[in-house]
Amino acid sequence: MDPVGRVVKIFITGQDPRSLRTVELDNWTGVAITGQPEFFKKALEAEVLARSCVYLLIRSSADDDLPEIYVGESDDFSQRYTSGKFPIEFDTFLIFTSKDDNLTRAHVKWLERELWMILKRNSGKALVANSNTPTGSNLPRADIATMRTYYLGNLIYVLEALGYDFFSVEERTSASPQASRRNDEVVAGTASPPLNLYTHLPKRPQDKAFLRYADGAYTLLAGSRINAKTTDSLPANVRKLRDQLIADGDLIDNGDHLDLRRDIPFSKPSPASALVKGRSSTGYLDWLREGDGLQLGAVLGLAAPVAASDE
Known part of the structure; x- marks a missing residue:
């Protein structure tokens, strides 16, 4: 070639x-x-x-x-x-x-x-x-x-x-x-196999969000569940994104959580997990690989596995 x-x-x-x-x-x-x-x-x-x-x-x-x-x-x-x-x-x-x-x-x-x-x-x-x-x-x-x-x-x-x-x-x-x-x-x-990741809402392991990592790009997938509650630690621009998605009908209220209706591309994993959890987040710790639950940072060789917060 x-x-x-x-x-x-x-x-x-x-x-x-x-x-x-x-x-x-x-x-x-x-x-x-x-x-x-x-x-x-x-x-x-x-x-x-x-x-x-x-x-x-x-x-x-x-x-x-x-x-x-x-x-x-x-x-x-x-x-x-x-x-x-x-x-x-x-x-x-x-x-x-x-x-x-x-x-x-x-x-x-x-x-x-x-x-x-x-x-x-x-x-x-x-x-x-x-x-x-x-x-x-x-x-x-x-x-x-x-x-x-x-x-x-x-x-x-x-x-x-x-x-x-x-x-x-x-x-x-x-x-x-x-x-x-x-x-x-x-x-x-140049394409690499996609990495399928998940995280769950705080104290709600049954409610999950899904992230795909491929060719250096992250995509929060439609169908992901988003925390209905937010804390003061949620970064300001992620909060604005959340409000805009709700206003546009891309985040639908489903009682105890919100449902994401379309794929959202991200440059980094942490804003994606912050949106999901409704608080500040370290994406390399909070996103886990499907199949074995290994943290994203460990999968990418960026850090040794540590316990992720569920607060």
């Missing part, structure tokens, strides 16, 4: 490796500029940001909580936040634009809505901070096809390469034209 891979170029604009970074991908006219908040003003000096851009502001989280993301767009990002008044506090920004003039305001408005919709679907991976739904734009069908397979796919590829796991396995494996053409080979060559 021929090697499958791509080249991601990262240029660091200072001595500190955490400084402002410019990220490019082979055979792509797009470019990303990313960094921590203290480098934001320097980013605005980049000539390329005088074009139309789509951007993410990311606030990280504790291990058992969800990160928060704001998705936005601008036709001239160099003028977008000159006052420094941001919609959320953040510890990382990522701005995507093009090195040529082919990315228009209509294109970035379409991208903004697509990213927003993907993140909303993947609600177990991040909390979307936007208070309003992006309007999007009515692009011609040909433009949509190009943007979906060429620009959106490569944008997702760059995000994943930088370690931002906001997308599902399906979105990741079809994230670029190259990957799409070789999708079957890539998946066949």
Whole structure:
């Protein structure tokens, strides 16, 4: 089999490796500029940001909580936040634009809505901070096809390469034209057997939730039972996810527990078990392998088995 891979170029604009970074991908006219908040003003000096851009502001989280993301767009990002008044506090920004003039305001408005919709679907991976739904734009069908397979796919590829796991396995494996053409080979060559896990509600061993771990992704499965009660230790963004699932009809009240009606993807096991148990949780201890009850952390070789809490 021929090697499958791509080249991601990262240029660091200072001595500190955490400084402002410019990220490019082979055979792509797009470019990303990313960094921590203290480098934001320097980013605005980049000539390329005088074009139309789509951007993410990311606030990280504790291990058992969800990160928060704001998705936005601008036709001239160099003028977008000159006052420094941001919609959320953040510890990382990522701005995507093009090195040529082919990315228009209509294109970035379409991208903004697509990213927003993907993140909303993947609600177990991040909390979307936007208070309003992006309007999007009515692009011609040909433009949509190009943007979906060429620009959106490569944008997702760059995000994943930088370690931002906001997308599902399906979105990741079809994230670029190259990957799409070789999708079957890539998946066949890299897929690992799924790991089926379970946990039970506090002091209710008969009521269980089920988690599947495959190819680095966690999925809380439909049919799982969720604790009807919560404690003050439940992480804030997981609590918001729970409230949203109830409002959307994806969590149904069944008396002494809630029933999950759809699969929910997660980047980490702890937010999933926190949602199930209604409290703070260490997923590597609370999720157990079906068949032998071995803790997830021990299965993955991350820790020796210890007694899991049932409080």
